[in-house]
Amino acid sequence: xxxxxxxxxxxxxxxxxxxxxxxxxxxxxxxxxxxxxxxxxxxxxxxxxxxxxxxxxxxxxxxxxxxxxxxxxxxxxxxxxxxxxxxxxxxxxxxxxxxxxxxxxxxxxxxxxxxxxxxxxxxxxxxxxxxxxxxxxxxxxxxxxxxxxxxxxxxxxxxxxxxxxxxxxxxxxxxxxxxxxxxxxxxxxx
Numbered sequence: 015x016x017x018x019x020x021x022x023x024x025x026x027x028x029x030x031x032x033x034x035x036x037x038x039x040x041x042x043x044x045x046x047x048x049x050x051x052x053x054x055x056x057x058x059x060x061x062x063x064x065x066x067x068x069x070x071x072x073x074x075x076x077x078x079x080x081x082x083x084x085x086x087x088x089x090x091x092x093x094x095x096x097x098x099x100x101x102x103x104x105x106x107x108x109x110x111x112x113x114x115x116x117x118x119x120x121x122x123x124x125x126x127x128x129x130x131x132x133x134x135x136x137x138x139x140x141x142x143x144x145x146x147x148x149x150x151x152x153x154x155x156x157x158x159x160x161x162x163x164x165x166x167x168x169x170x171x172x173x174x175x176x177x178x179x180x181x182x183x184x185x186x187x188x189x190x191x192x193x194x195x196x197x198x199x200x201x202x203x204x
Contacts (some may be wrong), residue, residue, distance in 0.1 A: 017201040020126040022153070023065040023119060026052055027109060027131030027141055029072060029093050032086025040162035051158035051195045052130045053092040058202060065124060066099045066185030068110045071137060093157040101168070107140035116148060126151040128198065130158035135181040146189030154190040155198055156182055
């Protein structure tokens with residue numbers, strides 16, 4: 015079946031200006047063009063008249079760049095929503111916890127989700143796991159997500175690309191099908 019016929023919803027997660035300050039998040043971000051890939055997919059979804067949901071992280075920490083009082087809370091300019099695209103604000107890693115996302119999806123009979131955004135090992139991973147557990151057919155786009163370096167428990171540095179790849183490997187075929195942007199676009203054009 016053509017993916018378009020499934021009316022998949024595009025979930026754009028935490029594509030916010032606060033992530034532009036790489037140092038705050040650990041530095042050395044991978045997939046520097048993830049937002050551009052997200053914008054490409056958003057454009058395709060709009061042209062196909064498919065459902066789009068913008069998810070924003072509203073941190074409870076007043077010092078976070080993603081706190082609603084900070085300029086970093088704003089969505090990235092490349093993915094500004096139109097008037098028909100809902101914006102859902104969360105304050106935890108999962109887009110399903112403390113929001114009405116699941117109810118909105120079910121009310122529109124949406125059973126297939128395409129997930130993109132930031133960061134791979136945090137909100138993307140948590141939302142993808144929950145989507146799979148909630149029995150949504152879930153597709154995660156590997157090159158439309160990104161993350162940052164992390165410091166391990168013993169002070170060792172873990173490279174952002176390693177963090178990204180291991181997060182994707184943990185999700186693939188367990189909670190979601192992980193594919194890249196070109197593969198997804200080809201499935202939409204079939």
